Amino acid sequence: MAYALVLIPVLFAIVAAAIRSDRVRPWVLTAAGAVQGLAVVRALTMPAVAGLEGWLVLDGPGRLVMGLTSALFFACALYAPGYLRQRSDRPNRVFVTCLLLLDAMLMLLAEAHHLGLMWVALEAATLSAAPLLTFNRNQRSLEATWKYLLIGGVGVALALLGSLFLAYSELQAELEPSLLFGVLLEQAPHLSKPWLHAAFVILFIGYGTKMGLAPMHTWKPDAYGEAPGIVGAMLAGGVTNGAFLAIVRFDRICQAAGDGKFAQELMLVMGLLSMGLAGAFMARQRDYKRMLAYSSVEHMGILVVGLGIGGAGVFGSMLHMINNGLTKGVLFLSAANIHRAFGSKNVEDVSGALRRVPASGALFLAGFFAVTGSPPFGPFLSELTIVRAAFAAGRYGVAAAFLVMLAVVFVGMGSAVVSIAQGSPSQHAQSTTFRDELGTVAPIALCLAVVLMLGVWVPPPLERLLGDVAISLGGAR
Amino acid sequence: MSSAVDPVLVLVLLLNFYVVGTSRLHAVINGVALQGAVLGVLALLVHSGSVLSVLVALATILLKGLLMPMMLRRAMREASIRREVEPFIDYVPSLLAVAVATGASFAFARRLPLAPQHVGSLLVPASLATVGTGFLVLATRRKAITQAAGYVVLENGVFVLGVGLLEAMPFLVEVGVLLDLFVAIFVMGIIIYQVNREFASLDTARLSNLKE
Numbered sequence: 111m112a113y114a115l116v117l118i119p120v121l122f123a124i125v126a127a128a129i130r131s132d133r134v135r136p137w138v139l140t141a142a143g144a145v146q147g148l149a150v151v152r153a154l155t156m157p158a159v160a161g162l163e164g165w166l167v168l169d170g171p172g173r174l175v176m177g178l179t180s181a182l183f184f185a186c187a188l189y190a191p192g193y194l195r196q197r198s199d200r201p202n203r204v205f206v207t208c209l210l211l212l213d214a215m216l217m218l219l220a221e222a223h224h225l226g227l228m229w230v231a232l233e234a235a236t237l238s239a240a241p242l243l244t245f246n247r248n249q250r251s252l253e254a255t256w257k258y259l260l261i262g263g264v265g266v267a268l269a270l271l272g273s274l275f276l277a278y279s280e281l282q283a284e285l286e287p288s289l290l291f292g293v294l295l296e297q298a299p300h301l302s303k304p305w306l307h308a309a310f311v312i313l314f315i316g317y318g319t320k321m322g323l324a325p326m327h328t329w330k331p332d333a334y335g336e337a338p339g340i341v342g343a344m345l346a347g348g349v350t351n352g353a354f355l356a357i358v359r360f361d362r363i364c365q366a367a368g369d370g371k372f373a374q375e376l377m378l379v380m381g382l383l384s385m386g387l388a389g390a391f392m393a394r395q396r397d398y399k400r401m402l403a404y405s406s407v408e409h410m411g412i413l414v415v416g417l418g419i420g421g422a423g424v425f426g427s428m429l430h431m432i433n434n435g436l437t438k439g440v441l442f443l444s445a446a447n448i449h450r451a452f453g454s455k456n457v458e459d460v461s462g463a464l465r466r467v468p469a470s471g472a473l474f475l476a477g478f479f480a481v482t483g484s485p486p487f488g489p490f491l492s493e494l495t496i497v498r499a500a501f502a503a504g505r506y507g508v509a510a511a512f513l514v515m516l517a518v519v520f521v522g523m524g525s526a527v528v529s530i531a532q533g534s535p536s537q538h539a540q541s542t543t544f545r546d547e548l549g550t551v552a553p554i555a556l557c558l559a560v561v562l563m564l565g566v567w568v569p570p571p572l573e574r575l576l577g578d579v580a581i582s583l584g585g586a587r
Numbered sequence: 588m589s590s591a592v593d594p595v596l597v598l599v600l601l602l603n604f605y606v607v608g609t610s611r612l613h614a615v616i617n618g619v620a621l622q623g624a625v626l627g628v629l630a631l632l633v634h635s636g637s638v639l640s641v642l643v644a645l646a647t648i649l650l651k652g653l654l655m656p657m658m659l660r661r662a663m664r665e666a667s668i669r670r671e672v673e674p675f676i677d678y679v680p681s682l683l684a685v686a687v688a689t690g691a692s693f694a695f696a697r698r699l700p701l702a703p704q705h706v707g708s709l710l711v712p713a714s715l716a717t718v719g720t721g722f723l724v725l726a727t728r729r730k731a732i733t734q735a736a737g738y739v740v741l742e743n744g745v746f747v748l749g750v751g752l753l754e755a756m757p758f759l760v761e762v763g764v765l766l767d768l769f770v771a772i773f774v775m776g777i778i779i780y781q782v783n784r785e786f787a788s789l790d791t792a793r794l795s796n797l798k799e
Contacts, residue, residue: 274748274759282700304699
């Protein structure tokens, strides 16, 4: 099973590369999304999934990331044929193939239980995303890809350096060197402390770059702004969470070594910094896709703040990862529809989306309310859990800063979103013939429905899994 | 571990200064190539000629010493540029910055206890200083080729530490070669996508449409 999860998208990628017709090829994505979805559901119901002598183990946090990634990929895969039909002026062979490879690497990242293998998956995911960013083949997308690769490359190199540091902390303590997470966890209390501290900082910066935490987030607005909506959704809801999963694992090693406090303080500082910077940049952002990128920076901050607070904050953080991932799907895909309908992603050029494309406009608006933590959507529940955990832990300063930044983001993002949605359609609305269709609306509505459900009712199996993960990470239900 | 290791690491550190201090792209590429080849020698010295270290040494010299510089030179010809212009931080301040980074690396490395087989060696500070230098070049130079060369220096820094762990963690060091894929793609990007034609020059400061 562990192999099948990675091989399924790889096989579909080969099929996609072999198909000649640009019209037929997008349906390979849909088929892959469906088959992978079934396989993941099967894997999640199995008590244990492992392979490669312990190199592949699907543990609790991995299950969460894998379930989320495959759900998001399924939505994107349903959306893709309708979208790519709109973009029939562009060949899509490379696009479809690389999207499937990216998905395969995210599956591998979720179940890799070996430091080196996880690093390979991250690097491969970074590289396979690069051609997706150049889909539009213009100067701006080329510029975005260059920055993405350069900054991402530094992040990946630092991740390797940090892995070497972690390995050295075993060597210096004269332990049997091993890069398996299971062994690292067992040996954690004996690891050399100075090396472990240095390793955590470097790994946090390296994987944090891929997550898009401030101040290493500078690739994000460019990449998300220029990439097609599907790619934005997969990056913001998939790759970033894969990198977060890695940080979760290092945090766990630090805790097992009795150094949890050190890691938590670092995460609190970086998380709050990300939220603050994102809020500041969002307020004056005139490009709504770039605005979504800053929203992603903000929510990555929220994830690490939750982890840094500990206690029920860990539970909140894990739940928020799922909520944010799916909400990003809603926002990026509906923003792509609005972009297609108006032919511009500048806030000034776009108004009256609710009239021009009623369904996409309404979904975008609902996505905005969800992502800013308004009830009754899922992110409200998870952000509330994190704030309550901060109060319970006596971190009043953190809780206050957290709430202020949420408010700043709400105001900053709100003014832009309202002016996009409301009013009469601007002149740009006549420049295209794009209309809402079932294929480009239903997948978004599906994501939103799940986000809404998670705000009112968390299914018991998911709640149990979240609770187990939180406890294994030193948190509480 | 041979006693020649430290002199070789000093050479790696000196090459950092050479790469940072020059504006001629030819010199930058030569410096990077020499540094890569020296790392191959380093692998041999640290592990005194075990089979694995010979293989890694050969691969390193071939890849970092010959292949990558060749690709970079080709990209340079295609783009027909010779010099770096107006870096964001000028050459003399850059040299000072590298000196400070090297000093800081030594100070920091003193706080990290070494495994018995590495006690007294410069592996850790040399690694950190080279990573810092690579980062400096990458962040402060304008030309795409110089940035790619800076990335190679950064990679070399990671590799220095990797050499120390070659016997204990062969897997990590071997997969570390995959980092070179980034460089290959940078260079391919320059050549195939003609970053120069699209942007009228290889000056990445012109890649500023996407500024805040």
